[in-house]
Amino acid sequence: MATTQFKNLFTPLKINSLEISNRIFMSNAAHRFYSGSEGPNERALYYYEARAKGGLGLIITGPHYISPFTTSGKPTAYQSDEVIPSLKRQADTVHKYGTKVFAQLGHVGNYVTGRGCGGGSTWGPSPVWRRNLFAPGWQEVPHEMDEDEIDRFVSDYGGAAKRVKEAGYDGIEIMAMVGLLQAQFLSSAMNIRDDEYGGPLKSRMKFLLRTIDSIRDAVGPDFVVGVRYTADEFVDRVWWTKNHGNTLDDAKEIAKILESTQKVDYLFPCATAFGPAHVPPMNYPLAPFIYLCAAVKDEVKLPVFGNGRINDPVLAEKILDDYQADMIGITRGLIADPEFPKKAREGKVKEIRKCIGCNEGCAGGHYPRLPLCCAMNVEAGREKEFVITPADNQKNVVVIGGGAAGLETARVAALRGHKVKLYERENELAPELTLAAKVPGREGFEDTLRYFAYQMELLGVEVNLGINITDETVLTNDWDVVVVATGAKPFIPRINGIENSSIRLVEMRDVLNEKTEVGDNIIIADYQNHLYGLDTADFLAHRGKTIELINESVFVGGMVDYQSINTMYTNVLSKGVKITPLTAIKEIVENKVITYNLLTNREKTIDGIDTVVVCTDGRSDDLLYRKLKSKVKELYRAGQCVSPRKMLDSIADGYRVGKLL
Numbered sequence: 001m002a003t004t005q006f007k008n009l010f011t012p013l014k015i016n017s018l019e020i021s022n023r024i025f026m027s028n029a030a031h032r033f034y035s036g037s038e039g040p041n042e043r044a045l046y047y048y049e050a051r052a053k054g055g056l057g058l059i060i061t062g063p064h065y066i067s068p069f070t071t072s073g074k075p076t077a078y079q080s081d082e083v084i085p086s087l088k089r090q091a092d093t094v095h096k097y098g099t100k101v102f103a104q105l106g107h108v109g110n111y112v113t114g115r116g117c118g119g120g121s122t123w124g125p126s127p128v129w130r131r132n133l134f135a136p137g138w139q140e141v142p143h144e145m146d147e148d149e150i151d152r153f154v155s156d157y158g159g160a161a162k163r164v165k166e167a168g169y170d171g172i173e174i175m176a177m178v179g180l181l182q183a184q185f186l187s188s189a190m191n192i193r194d195d196e197y198g199g200p201l202k203s204r205m206k207f208l209l210r211t212i213d214s215i216r217d218a219v220g221p222d223f224v225v226g227v228r229y230t231a232d233e234f235v236d237r238v239w240w241t242k243n244h245g246n247t248l249d250d251a252k253e254i255a256k257i258l259e260s261t262q263k264v265d266y267l268f269p270c271a272t273a274f275g276p277a278h279v280p281p282m283n284y285p286l287a288p289f290i291y292l293c294a295a296v297k298d299e300v301k302l303p304v305f306g307n308g309r310i311n312d313p314v315l316a317e318k319i320l321d322d323y324q325a326d327m328i329g330i331t332r333g334l335i336a337d338p339e340f341p342k343k344a345r346e347g348k349v350k351e352i353r354k355c356i357g358c359n360e361g362c363a364g365g366h367y368p369r370l371p372l373c374c375a376m377n378v379e380a381g382r383e384k385e386f387v388i389t390p391a392d393n394q395k396n397v398v399v400i401g402g403g404a405a406g407l408e409t410a411r412v413a414a415l416r417g418h419k420v421k422l423y424e425r426e427n428e429l430a431p432e433l434t435l436a437a438k439v440p441g442r443e444g445f446e447d448t449l450r451y452f453a454y455q456m457e458l459l460g461v462e463v464n465l466g467i468n469i470t471d472e473t474v475l476t477n478d479w480d481v482v483v484v485a486t487g488a489k490p491f492i493p494r495i496n497g498i499e500n501s502s503i504r505l506v507e508m509r510d511v512l513n514e515k516t517e518v519g520d521n522i523i524i525a526d527y528q529n530h531l532y533g534l535d536t537a538d539f540l541a542h543r544g545k546t547i548e549l550i551n552e553s554v555f556v557g558g559m560v561d562y563q564s565i566n567t568m569y570t571n572v573l574s575k576g577v578k579i580t581p582l583t584a585i586k587e588i589v590e591n592k593v594i595t596y597n598l599l600t601n602r603e604k605t606i607d608g609i610d611t612v613v614v615c616t617d618g619r620s621d622d623l624l625y626r627k628l629k630s631k632v633k634e635l636y637r638a639g640q641c642v643s644p645r646k647m648l649d650s651i652a653d654g655y656r657v658g659k660l661l
Helices: 042-053 081-095 146-167 181-188 206-219 248-260 288-295 313-321 333-336 340-345 403-413 431-436 445-459 471-476 510-514 533-539 562-574 623-628 647-660
Strands: 011-016 019-021 023-025 057-067 099-105 169-178 226-232 266-271 327-329 396-400 419-422 462-465 482-485 503-505 522-527 545-553 578-579 583-589 592-597 604-608 612-615 635-637
Touching: 019 482, 023 612, 042 057, 042 081, 057 431, 081 099, 081 146, 099 146, 099 226, 146 169, 169 206, 181 206, 206 226, 206 445, 206 647, 226 248, 226 288, 248 288, 248 522, 266 288, 333 340, 333 403, 396 403, 396 545, 396 623, 403 419, 403 482, 431 445, 431 510, 503 510, 510 533, 510 612, 522 533, 522 583, 533 545, 533 562, 533 592, 533 612, 545 583, 562 578, 623 635, 635 647
Parallel strands: 023 057, 023 327, 057 099, 099 169, 169 226, 226 266, 396 419, 396 482, 419 462, 482 635, 503 612, 522 545, 522 612, 545 578
Antiparallel strands: 011 019, 583 592, 592 604
């Protein structure tokens, strides 16, 4: 039954001659299911079909690359008619559910490396690199495109657009954002040319305007053409020019010029040239850059799309109601829950599996070049192989441990029709999630806990808190299946001299839970290299402590996704935290901490320290599993009791075990 709560969200919108059934869209996300030079494959087909089936109005697929990645690169799929059948399969599949589909066309410029693309030089308007603070190996000075090369790219846009239309797509979006090739031409910081493609804004727009002409000539007047572009680059200064990046004032002027062409049907302003604002992580507030869309919308009559950490239909409805945007992108929200629109329409808001902005599986897989996945939704990107089906026989299943792995095991087992009991020795579910949510900006983990708690209630899982299950308990009960998901135990390494020192040695979980006192001058020894060290530093610095954060790697948080780590560094550095990489503790002498550099062995004495906080992954708490092994007919383990890993891995473990039962 449809709800009237979201009247704006489920109102159709007409763009050019096309009517979109509702205001929810999925913008392109770099899913990495196939190489950038290839056309859509089966994995992408199932991925998009799941979202279309969930009831959204529009999917923007891509990015679809129109020209070779490098000066010696091979042609991309979109330079040949051979791509049309695979595009048509994708369009036809999405259309089955009443969802419209656009293709985002573009080129990455020097967002990639020549070596990584098989050789040659990357492309750019000027020989300046794309700033990349936490993946400097991806910084490369590109080849400065000459006019003949620009002409060829403009022609390639038209050719790709023609193929997209022939495949049955409903529209095209030009990719001119986040420091990619078109955005580099638009940018006063990246484009330092002195010819007709550089200098004043209108000249920097010439490549884009010619691209629009080429596409419009290829598709005709009635086919939707939109532009996604950067509304504020947030670049105050760079070393290679006195120019700063484009600002919102530039974005407003760009919007008016694009509208004046009468060849553009919608605008999609977004944030940043280099930094984390493109995929705002959990540390950002919800909808942090919708104000950019609202400002552009005030300048034009064209429909304006908006997105960025919008994970709730109530928030989406408010943005529409406040006339800040006309279409709402819920991209990561739809990765986390493809049925987001359907659940919102039916008033089942509590059932929505919200994106928490962890970026672990979506944006986090970008530089390792891993296919997209999702911490909250194990099926994301694997829709064909990961399907929950009813079990042949109902079993009595007990899950021991109410953390992320145990909760997901219980959820999937219950969906398969089993009778499930879950036991957690603490007096609350998922204490590790509660712990993580204590850090400033990490409150999103509370959404994970809320989702699982509601699923347990909805699916009839019997939840028992404050009960420690022993091997004797298991062996005296007649359970068909036992799943051990007992997590990991804190681990504090031995530090020479600590027993004769006034310095307190504490574990970070006790600090975040405020179970232990800490002094004012603190060293955090981060041996985890993910979230723990930076989060603990943020937590303590927020309370006015003086912090030095040491780590054995080249930089702290090396396993954190490139969007989140940028934000986390900003947070801790702005609070005065000192970060010392390639460093470990040798020993403690009285109230002095002796550290050493892992490369040079050079020692340093740090005086006046009253607390050392240790951050580690812990050690698997698998004793119960080992005691039950060979004594229980059907025994499984999941999550950190297998090995200490991240929430994404724990939930994936739980899903797989639940499917096996």
